[in-house]
Structures are given as C-alpha cells and as structure tokens.
Amino acid sequence: MKVLVMGYGVSGKAAESFLKAQGCDVTVVDRNAEGALSDRPDFPLGCFDQVVLSPGIAPTHPLVQKAQEMGIEVIGEIELGFRNLKNRSFGITGANGKTTTVLMTTHILNSSGKKAKALGNVGEPLTKYLLRADPEEILVIELSSFQLETLKSKQLEVGLVLNITPNHLDRYRSMQEYVEAKALIARCLKERGELFISSQVHEEFGSFFQGAKNFEVDLLNDFGYMQLEMASKQSAQAAYLLCKRCGVTDVEFLEGLKTFKKPPHRIEWVAEIDGVSYHNDSKASNIHSVIHAVRQFEGPIVLIIGGLHKGSSYRPWIECFEGKVRKIIAYGQAAPIMEYELAPLFDFQLVGQFADAVRCAKTEAKKGETVLLSPGCSSYDQFKNYEQRGEEFKRLVREL
Secondary structure, three states: OEEEEEOOOHHHHHHHHHHHHOOOEEEEEOOOOOOOHHHOOOOOHHHOOEEEEOOOOOOOOHHHHHHHHOOOEEEEHHHHHHOOOOOOEEEEEOOOOHHHHHHHHHHHHHHOOOOEEEEEOOOOOHHHHHOOOOOOOEEEEEOOHHHHOOOOOOOEEEEEEOOOOOOOOOOOOOHHHHHHHHHHHHHHEEEEEEEEEOHHHHHHHHHHOOOOEEOOOOHHHHOOOOOOOHHHHHHHHHHHHHHHHOOOOHHHHHHHHHHOOOOOOOOEEEEEEOOEEEEEOOOOOOHHHHHHHHHOOOOOEEEEEEOEOOOOOOOOHHHHHOOOEEEEEEEOOOHHHHHHHHOOOOOEEEOOOHHHHHHHHHHHOOOOOEEEEOOOOEOOOOOOOHHHHHHHHHHHHHOO
16 A cells, blocks of 8 residues: 655654554655645655645645545544554543643543553654554543544544634634534544533534533532642543543542643743743643733733734733733744734834843843743744743743
8 A cells, every 4th residue: 555644743754654564655745845745736646545644734735635636535643543543542622721631631540540641632643652552551632623634533432622712723714614623523433422512612612512511510619629720620620521431539530630740831930030930831822822821920921922823813812911911022923913913002022033032021021020921823933843932931031
C-alpha cells in the first residue's frame, strides 16, 4: 500500500513510523519543503492509495481536495491510530481546558491503581503509542477540532466537550463551521458510547449535540475543603465522570485530585521582582482564555498580548479589562489589529518582538502590580509553539 503523509511535524513523523512498521510504502511531503504544496498542481497523487494528514493541514488544501476528487482516501493521524486501536478510550475536546482535563483524569486513574495514558494533542501521538501499546491501559485522548475533521472510526466509550468559544477563525469560515467541527466527536462514539457536554455548550450550541448529557455535577460542593478556580473545577467535574466509569471511588478521586499539579504555561507564577509579580499564561491563545486569566487577578495588570492573529475580534476583552488592565503591550503579527481595536480605550504600546514586550513590561510595571503574559493568539509568528513562548518568557523574566 502506498501512502502519502502530508505534514512532517510530530504527528506526521509518528504516522510515517507507524505506516512503515505496517509494511507500507510511505512518501512524506511537508508544507515547508522547497516548493509549497499549493504551488504544485502537478504533484503525482495518482500513485497513492491513501493520504494521511497532519492536524496543521486543512481539508481545504488544494492537494487534499484533488486527492478526494480522485477517490483517494484522506484520513488523519488519529484516525490511522483509531483503526488499529484495542484499548478502552475516552475523547476530550473543547476550546479551553482540554490538556488540563486529560492530564488530571490520567493522573487520578493512575493514582487510584488503574493504568492510564494521556495521548493525542496533549503530547504523544496515538500512532507512536501504538508501536508499543499496552492493551490494559485506558487511553484519555485530547482531540482538537483539526483532528476531529478527519476522524470517523467508532472507538470512543465517552466523548466530552468542555466548552466552545470563538477560536481558529483563521481556519474556519464561520463560528458555525467551527462548532460543526467540534460536534464531529459524536460520530466517533461506539454503539453504546455516550456524549457529554457542559452547560455552556448546551445553552449556546445544544442543537449541534443532539442527545448529549450534561457532565457538570455538584460533586465539589460536597468536598468543601477543595478550593479550585472555576476552570479547574470544570476539569475536575469532567475527570470525575470519566474516573467513576473506571471504578474509581470518591475517596480515591479526592486523593488523586489533591496531588494533581496543573501543567505549566497556565497562569503560572514565575517570579516577583521589585514588588512586581510575573505570571506566564502562554497557553492562552484565544479570546476566552485571556478573559479567564485577567479575572484571576485583582489588578492593576500590565498585560502582554500578541502573536499570530486567529481571526477573532479583540473587542470582547474591553469590558473585562476596564478598571483592571492598566497597560497593554502588544507584539507580533496581530499587534496592529489589536492597536486598532483597543488603543483608543487603554494605555497601549505596540512593539515588534516578544523580548521587547517583556522588557517594556519591566519598565512600565509598578510595585504591587502584576505583569501577565496572556497572548490571546497563536505563537507561530515568532515561536515553534506556546511552550517555547512560555519558556522564553520565563527565561527573559529571570534575566530582568
């Protein structure tokens, strides 16, 4: 079988290794290779039996559309893995909180004596895991809207949608199209699989998720001594649902919850310098995430925003920022758009490079204030990913 793998990032490399282990003849093309794929209409697709997409390659890519017109099957890396999966599996998607929920669920399952593995968008690709899979492990899989677009095998015991807010509107033509991509998780459920959504998803987009149940329960009200911020509370509610299905007791759940450490780059305290507190929220790459981060602080805040624009307006920030964000420093490709929408209402400064933004924040911040990196944009204009952006922020702060 001859397979074309499009995109050679983490997922593409994993798909290539898995396919070769299956005896397939694999060709890899990367959009960063010499000669952009979109500029090569003569690419010899006809010799391939299947095309496997990395999440960063949109289904609207000219080569993808050409392959479909030619009757060549087009799937994603996760779908490739699903077709070879024997493990009990849960799928989690949403605009925000996916990684925390996946890692929290996995941690609690393991701490209670189960065997669980976090996979998908959270870290290790599914196809890489399958090369050394333990069939006894419970898989908790983070699924992005990009991955759901090419996913259709019915492998999930539970599908769970945490929340939906405007995101990736640089890829989707409308909010409806983005919601429809999230709703594709329903087609991945086993015959008796269940779909769960939050109250927010039910109230705003319930018509896209027919038959879904609400996963938000008041269990934490019974555990009064557990003080969790709202986002972590939702993650805990989702984790509780999944853990109970695996036989975890309430006592085991609580013990695991107490020892769970939130992953970095999520409102992460970095340092206090000259009475100014520095926090790294590099994971915040959409509008709603920034609003959540700003609400966690009393103020005044010197806020660093910017990066690669994702298509959404920044005006929803205005009400939340008023009276709390004293200074805005914007960097990167999105900065001029942010300046146009926000500068008339706030003390606003535009810089070019990320390092300039951090140094500017040091100069502007006063004793008792908070410097918060919560970009509201993708990192790809100046960084490989949000993790690299967050680590660079921490490095720059420690050198101040």
